[in-house]
Amino acid sequence: MSELRERLVRRSERFDLPRDALGRMFERGARLQRRRRLAAGILALTIGVAGTVLAFSSLRGVGPTPANHTTSSPTGGSIPDGTYWTPPITREQITATLRREGFTRRQAKELYFDPLTIPFDKWIQQGLVIQDGFWFQTARNSAGQEEAGWGGEFHVVDPHRVQATDNVCTITYGFSVSGDTVSLRVIHEVGPPADCKMDVIPQTAIYESASFIAASATPSPPA
Amino acid sequence: MGMSSRLRLVAGTGGRVAGPADAPSFDAFFEEEAQPLFRRMCLVTGDRSEAEEIMQDAFLALFERWDRIQSIEDPVGYLYRTAFNRWKRLSRRAARQLRALTDTVDRRDEFAGVDDRDAVDRGLAALTPRQRAAIVLTEVLGYTSPEAAGMLGVRDVTVRALASQGRATLRKVLEER
Numbered sequence: 367m368s369e370l371r372e373r374l375v376r377r378s379e380r381f382d383l384p385r386d387a388l389g390r391m392f393e394r395g396a397r398l399q400r401r402r403r404l405a406a407g408i409l410a411l412t413i414g415v416a417g418t419v420l421a422f423s424s425l426r427g428v429g430p431t432p433a434n435h436t437t438s439s440p441t442g443g444s445i446p447d448g449t450y451w452t453p454p455i456t457r458e459q460i461t462a463t464l465r466r467e468g469f470t471r472r473q474a475k476e477l478y479f480d481p482l483t484i485p486f487d488k489w490i491q492q493g494l495v496i497q498d499g500f501w502f503q504t505a506r507n508s509a510g511q512e513e514a515g516w517g518g519e520f521h522v523v524d525p526h527r528v529q530a531t532d533n534v535c536t537i538t539y540g541f542s543v544s545g546d547t548v549s550l551r552v553i554h555e556v557g558p559p560a561d562c563k564m565d566v567i568p569q570t571a572i573y574e575s576a577s578f579i580a581a582s583a584t585p586s587p588p589a
Numbered sequence: 590m591g592m593s594s595r596l597r598l599v600a601g602t603g604g605r606v607a608g609p610a611d612a613p614s615f616d617a618f619f620e621e622e623a624q625p626l627f628r629r630m631c632l633v634t635g636d637r638s639e640a641e642e643i644m645q646d647a648f649l650a651l652f653e654r655w656d657r658i659q660s661i662e663d664p665v666g667y668l669y670r671t672a673f674n675r676w677k678r679l680s681r682r683a684a685r686q687l688r689a690l691t692d693t694v695d696r697r698d699e700f701a702g703v704d705d706r707d708a709v710d711r712g713l714a715a716l717t718p719r720q721r722a723a724i725v726l727t728e729v730l731g732y733t734s735p736e737a738a739g740m741l742g743v744r745d746v747t748v749r750a751l752a753s754q755g756r757a758t759l760r761k762v763l764e765e766r
Contacts, residue, residue: 370728373763377632378632381631383624383627388619388623390645391619391623391645512743512744514741514742516678517674519654532646534678
């Protein structure tokens with residue numbers, strides 16, 4: 367054992383877990399579950415009310431026409447394990463995506479571009495790693511710098527929807543798989559508002575600006 | 590991203606390697622791995638509360654799927670990956686909050702407030718959280734750079750740079766005494 371490692375290990379041994387650590391952990395689990403249930407209840411209520419209004423409007427013939435999303439998933443209704451990258455995406459493309467979804471340029475700047483920990487110079491590629499039920503999001507810029515993004519577990523809800531969670535926020539995505547390409551759209555995100563409320567903006571920027579292509583099939587980005 | 594058996598021996602207090610035929614109960618797994626994980630996360634975060642929260646979340650994530658996880662080859666590796674994943678998220682959120690707030694955030698750092706008697710604490714206080722994470726993963730837990738890179742979501746060259754800067758700072762501080 368190197369001296370440095372020995373000193374670090376010795377230092378760490380001065381940190382002791384509080385008593386009844388297991389009980390404290392389950393208490394936290396129960397608290398988080400209550401919060402999730404509450405958030406899910408509110409969401410269900412909102413959807414119920416919205417559905418009722420929509421149904422009522424449709425009956426009167428004045429309702430909006432639902433969007434026609436592509437939902438073909440010829441891979442058996444799941445996203446195959448692997449690493450996926452979008453083609454290089456410019457700032458203008460991301461801004462246009464967010465504007466199309468009703469967000470402002472300022473929101474795009476403050477909630478997507480500014481929090482990036484890597485410089486956004488020419489373009490950015492969004493990355494997605496699907497592995498053993500885990501979902502990791504990453505990004506890299508034209509200088510080759512990488513940023514670690516969100517990560518959590520996910521499960522397939524039905525052949526067109528997946529739900530990813532990190533025990534705080536739970537995000538539901540619509541997806542379609544066609545060959546090597548995975549297209550995603552953010553349906554909704556639930557969880558404590560402080561953590562999850564404004565996350566829909568970066569989520570939209572990341573997942574809806576371009577489709578994801580399996581790494582082996584992704585063309586090399588321009589220099 | 591697999592982990593070496595060397596790591597499993599280092600990470601656990603008892604060094605027992607659990608396999609499918611020797612699957613521990615969740616309570617036994619917690620008993621064996623909670624303290625080491627908490628201590629490593631204390632080194633990374635410099636904050637007992639944050640370290641405990643990360644540790645709890647990592648174990649909760651495993652608990653929810655324990656029937657599957659107990660039989661995988663390396664549940665300890667899975668646990669650490671989950672914990673670092675959670676740490677990344679918390680760091681990102683903290684950075685976002687820092688940018689959003691004009692007031693100073695009152696965040697307690699175990700290493701920042703210590704008197705200068707403890708050189709290790711001073712050394713750790715001089716590192717960034719990312720450098721601490723790289724040092725803990727490579728130096729204390731024995732991960733290779735590519736393995737640590739996978740957990741931190743950066744390139745292995747970045748891990749090497751972070752660990753090297755961290756080691757240099759720590760050695761400098763330790764040699765000052």
